[in-house]
Amino acid sequence: MSVFSRGFRGRRADSDTHLPPGQYLTEDFPVLTAGPTPRVDTDTWTFTLTTETGRSQSWTWKDFLALPQEHPHTDIHCVTRWSKLATDWTGVALDTFLDKVDTAADYALAYCYGDYTTNLPLEDLRHGQAWIVHEFDSHPLPPEHGGPARLLVPHLYLWKSAKWIRGVRLLDHDEPGFWEQAGYHDYGDPWREQRYWGD
């Protein structure tokens, strides 16, 4: 942001309207992964949506790229207190996938290549608020940032944006994911500083 002089960079600037409480700006893009980075081949990649009745639909990499592509331009906020402003992504809105399935579910659990999971209310994946992204800054998403494709849900803390996404299970009940079971907040709204259980 041009309003910040060099000296301000990296410092807390809670008065900035773009920064949720307790966050500081960063210009680089830290990598935060619990465990090893899986190598996922687009030749075998699939994204699967499973409903609460057990019906599922899968998309191959080719199917995925043939869907309408969007270009979210958004700020991202990590619970470890860094925020990165005005990031650029390419991907497919979750609405596009959800339109293809019949569901009355209220919750979703994202799962990945690797063991990571994270839960969200299904509503938070709808209405142009969430994407499966495969490009960052017009380049293929690097493996350490979740490539070939990750979930992006920028209105929640970044732990909800599951890297190496493999599918989403739609559920009639809430099922805490990896960090949520470890004490992170179930919902994770950065503007309400919902970092940990009880916040």
Ligand SMILES: Nc1nc2c(c(=O)[nH]1)N[C@H]1C(S)=C(S)[C@@H](COP(=O)(O)O)O[C@H]1N2
């Ligand atoms: N599969 C998977 N997704 C993940 C994680 C992870 O460990 N595994 N870490 C989460 C956390 S805690 C954060 S802050 C962001 C970090 O994304 P980045 O490494 O691209 O900055 O990814 C989230 N998605």
Ligand SMILES: [Mo]
């Ligand atoms: Mo995180």
